[in-house]
Amino acid sequence: MVPQVPGGQAAGPAAVPAACGGSASFFHSWGHALGADIEVLAARYPGRQERIAEPCVESMESLAESITHELLPYTDVPLAVFGHSMGASLAYEVGVRLEKRYGTALRGLFVSCRQAPHRVEPERHDLRGDEAVVAEVRRLGGTDPGLLTDPDLRELLLPAMRADFRVVGTYEARPVIPLGCPVVGYLGESDPDVTEGDMRAWRDATTVEFDLRTFSGGHFYLADEKESVVRDIAGRLA
Template sequence: MAIGVDSRWFRRYAPAGAVRRRLVCLPHAGGSAGFFHSWGRAAADGTLPSGLEILTVRYPGRQERLEEPAIDSVERLADEVTSALLPFTDTPLTLFGHSMGSSVGYEVALRLESAHGIRLDALVVSARKAPHQVTPKDTYLRGDEALLEEIRGIGGTDTALLDHPELRALVLPALRADFKAVGTYGPRPPVPVGCPVTGLVGDRDPRVTVADVRAWAAVAPAGFDLTVLPGDHFYLVQQREAVLRTLAAHLG
């Protein structure tokens, strides 16, 4: 286990014994490390393999890092996460990203390989178009109400935060930064990663189709598989057990 490592970027869920592998979870736009809190318990109760440490990424501008400026670029987020991950690469490493987190995870995988010679065990992408098919959006340029309406439509963010004026003022800067990061991450050449890629998607996602996620195969010469589950963009909330079983099959 990486003892004494600065975990400002990660909330850590350590196993009872020695760490034999790690799962890194990257939240969606508007999300936080707390979104994956219940996954930390899954490693302890046997749903996920023993010896697994889970790291959930703490983006700046929210929760414990509320006073820090949010980062409005997928590439810059990936730079920072990559640097923070280096002390944790002493064990096999799998990245799971949901929505925006999938793009960040893909960019982290490329950086670990090209700059540090580190290849992931697997990259798991969820509810996100492949890098060569993402489409820029100008939602971040709109007024607060238009931005909030978009967020409500997607789901995944506590509506109490959006409806309470003081709380909304606290979370809006990070939300706008995230939507700028997503909105300016345009299509790019499908640079392959060296690890297998697994795609997950809800069958009723209004923004990301099964074909959109299947297109990740273009960056996965080491192998690609796809799991389609019932649900919308946040299918993984209702389908938590099925998602964890899918992960367990890759982490076992």
């Protein structure tokens, strides 16, 4: 699972894709927005874009192991990780592996619109069939409705969406392992599923400081608030 590198100088956030069916291309514009001294690595999952021919990964553990392995060459410089929705759980799992297994503490863990690991309540939308998967994607928003109504495009996107819902649906609550780095939570104030209380529970995932920022918008507030979020992350990494 090779991170796609937009460019930069020193290691900064390794951005994992957004919600179910998300793409690394969402984060490409972050490369310049975070400044010349931060390099952005956006993880490209198998089964989408130029990796469309590869089998999708269907477990959080497999994704975390692969991304951790790909990040090891960058552990000689400060490294931070950002993840949105499903990616927040994945970012946490990567952070745990880097710190507990390889002795590399992150500069920061940035998590967005996702319950803390000891608070997740998985739902198996993937077991209810493709219509249930598509309905859930529509409910959360963030995906062009035209992509889901065009039969050819829908068939192209469905494998990745199914796989991601399987990843989320099989990732069960677990005792939280606190990390020795700051944790920052981000939330769209009208997110239909994630509350401020859910995000504040991420406080248990760090032995140092925790902070929470809320923005206008729902689950995909990032689309409209990208500049504010990127500015906040850059300030914390300065």
